[in-house]
Amino acid sequence: MLAVSKTFEADAVRQAYAAGQQAFGENYVQEGVEKVEQVRALGACPHIVWHCIGPLQSNKTRLVAEHFDWVQSIDRLKIAQRLNEQRPAQLPPLQVCIQVNVDGGANKSGVAAGDALELAQAMAALPRLRLRGLMAIPEPAPDFETQRALFLRAKALFDELRAHGLDLDTLSLGMSDDLEAAVAAGSTMVRVGRAVFGHRERKVAAA
Numbered sequence: 001m002l003a004v005s006k007t008f009e010a011d012a013v014r015q016a017y018a019a020g021q022q023a024f025g026e027n028y029v030q031e032g033v034e035k036v037e038q039v040r041a042l043g044a045c046p047h048i049v050w051h052c053i054g055p056l057q058s059n060k061t062r063l064v065a066e067h068f069d070w071v072q073s074i075d076r077l078k079i080a081q082r083l084n085e086q087r088p089a090q091l092p093p094l095q096v097c098i099q100v101n102v103d104g105g106a107n108k109s110g111v112a113a114g115d116a117l118e119l120a121q122a123m124a125a126l127p128r129l130r131l132r133g134l135m136a137i138p139e140p141a142p143d144f145e146t147q148r149a150l151f152l153r154a155k156a157l158f159d160e161l162r163a164h165g166l167d168l169d170t171l172s173l174g175m176s177d178d179l180e181a182a183v184a185a186g187s188t189m190v191r192v193g194r195a196v197f198g199h200r201e202r203k204v205a206a207a
Ligand SMILES: *Cc1c(COP(=O)(O)O)cnc(C)c1O
Pocket: 004, 006, 027, 053, 054, 137, 174, 175, 176, 177, 191, 192, 193, 194, 195
């Protein structure tokens, strides 16, 4: 489970870590980078792992490459290439997932399913990135079976990429409202915010 700590303070992260949670996700680069540094300064979370899960613009890639352990929201090669170039030499390779648009909505983030293999093969060749799998955020659906059917599209694509020889182990599907359906479809990582930290009082900060 990835605990999504956006809008919550560093102290909430520290408390969740003390309860046994090690992986945390942030959506907004500026907020996430500040929190990574605040939590590091607390000195109480030595094995914490930070995931960037939000939309990523080119001008923010350096901050992300320097502060995060994972990026799940890559949907174009240019972003992957910049992260590869900007990952500091003293850090291990950045663990990355490709975000896929399984609904086909034109305005949504994520690469189209039909373009995912080409992107994955190009990313797998970048030495400072380690391609781990796929992430998807389907539109909210009213019932379990509809949710599961959308998640199964991502699972089918994941299996297809693996059949092409890509060494993937992470299928990041499911949030507070649909995590059961995601797990039923084969998710290996659910990203849970409100069901861990409670209702988000303030709107998320601007990207
Ligand atoms: C906010 C967010 C989550 C967590 O959502 P909840 O509904 O609070 O569980 C998961 N993934 C992404 C990409 C998010 O932006």
